[in-house]
Amino acid sequence: MREFRRGLLATLPLAPGVVAFGLLYGVMARQVGFSPWEAWAMSLIVHAGSAQFTALGMWEAAGAIPIILTTLVINLRHLLMGASVAPHLRGLHPLWKALLALWMSDESYALAIAEYERGRGSHWYFLGANVGIYLAWPTSGLLGALVGTAIPDPGRYGLDLVFPLAFLGLLTAFLKDRISLVVALGAGGLALLGADLLPGKWYVIVAGLLGSGLGLLLEEVKEAWRNS
Amino acid sequence: MEKLLIFAGMALVTYFTRYAMIAALGREMPSLLRHWLRYVPVAVLAALIAPAALAPQGELELGLHAWAVLAGAAVAWRTRNVLLTILGGVAAFWLLRVLE
Numbered sequence: 001m002r003e004f005r006r007g008l009l010a011t012l013p014l015a016p017g018v019v020a021f022g023l024l025y026g027v028m029a030r031q032v033g034f035s036p037w038e039a040w041a042m043s044l045i046v047h048a049g050s051a052q053f054t055a056l057g058m059w060e061a062a063g064a065i066p067i068i069l070t071t072l073v074i075n076l077r078h079l080l081m082g083a084s085v086a087p088h089l090r091g092l093h094p095l096w097k098a099l100l101a102l103w104m105s106d107e108s109y110a111l112a113i114a115e116y117e118r119g120r121g122s123h124w125y126f127l128g129a130n131v132g133i134y135l136a137w138p139t140s141g142l143l144g145a146l147v148g149t150a151i152p153d154p155g156r157y158g159l160d161l162v163f164p165l166a167f168l169g170l171l172t173a174f175l176k177d178r179i180s181l182v183v184a185l186g187a188g189g190l191a192l193l194g195a196d197l198l199p200g201k202w203y204v205i206v207a208g209l210l211g212s213g214l215g216l217l218l219e220e221v222k223e224a225w226r227n228s
Numbered sequence: 229m230e231k232l233l234i235f236a237g238m239a240l241v242t243y244f245t246r247y248a249m250i251a252a253l254g255r256e257m258p259s260l261l262r263h264w265l266r267y268v269p270v271a272v273l274a275a276l277i278a279p280a281a282l283a284p285q286g287e288l289e290l291g292l293h294a295w296a297v298l299a300g301a302a303v304a305w306r307t308r309n310v311l312l313t314i315l316g317g318v319a320a321f322w323l324l325r326v327l328e
């Protein structure tokens with residue numbers, strides 16, 4: 001239970017970011033014709049920010065199937081996140097794994113995986129981080145939908161910086177050698193390129209796959225060098 | 229009612245993406261795969277950061293966001309603390325916006 005609380009509290013610094021985008025989501029949902037309760041329900045049930053914004057954007061023009069397929073494609077990056085956290089969850093009861101997957105967001109994944117990397121991670125901490133983000137997202141969405149008037153762009157106040165800055169703070173847990181640093185720089189560069197050329201969130205998947213592949217390659221080269 | 233069905237469909241495919249690999253990689257895995265997975269978090273985090281810092285509007289720009297993230301990087305490097313990194317980066321953003 002202490003670990004759960006630790007994970008929950010770790011989400012607090014990210015709350016301004018979640019709330020800023022939650023409010024914006026609520027307002028946008030109203031503009032598309034959602035009732036506040038529908039806006040709330042979508043966040044409660046789906047709990048996937050980027051996919052929800054995209055779904056709102058196509059709501060009036062597209063049918064159910066395109067919206068669901070787009071959601072799938074945008075969230076494919078979670079396959080990569082799930083794969084990297086899986087070794088830490090081995091031996092857990094299947095129900096625990098199913099529960100941890102339920103509310104795994106980019107943010108709670110980042111918090112949990114960094115804590116595992118530092119040797120302090122646990123499934124209770126992971127769950128606490130999941131729940132922390134999950135509490136803030138639908139609540140702020142409902143609030144935004146109830147207020148319903150225009151809310152300024154989070155970017156104007158630098159609130160869109162909260163997530164990347166949090167990821168930056170967590171990234172330090174992984175920068176332990178030169179290879180990791182090269183991977184970070186390489187993946188960052190690939191992501192910039194990918195964000196320009198690819199639709200949706202594909203840049204995360206491509207840069208994540210190629211960047212980590214580069215790390216493996218460099219590690220093999222280093223091994224071969226040492227053994228020669 | 230139709231909305232709820234769409235929400236359920238969205239939730240289902242989302243859950244699939246979150247659960248599939250956690251379930252599939254539950255057992256002992258080959259060492260190559262394990263080594264590769266060790267580099268995934270650093271690559272994914274960097275991939276989430278770079279465009280938000282250097283292309284916040286979709287176009288490459290060396291603007292307020294980039295400098296704020298650079299300031300955040302300095303704080304992160306010194307403190308390794310998430311809260312301080314956020315505060316430092318957002319404070320830099322505000323400061324630069326006032327000075328602009």
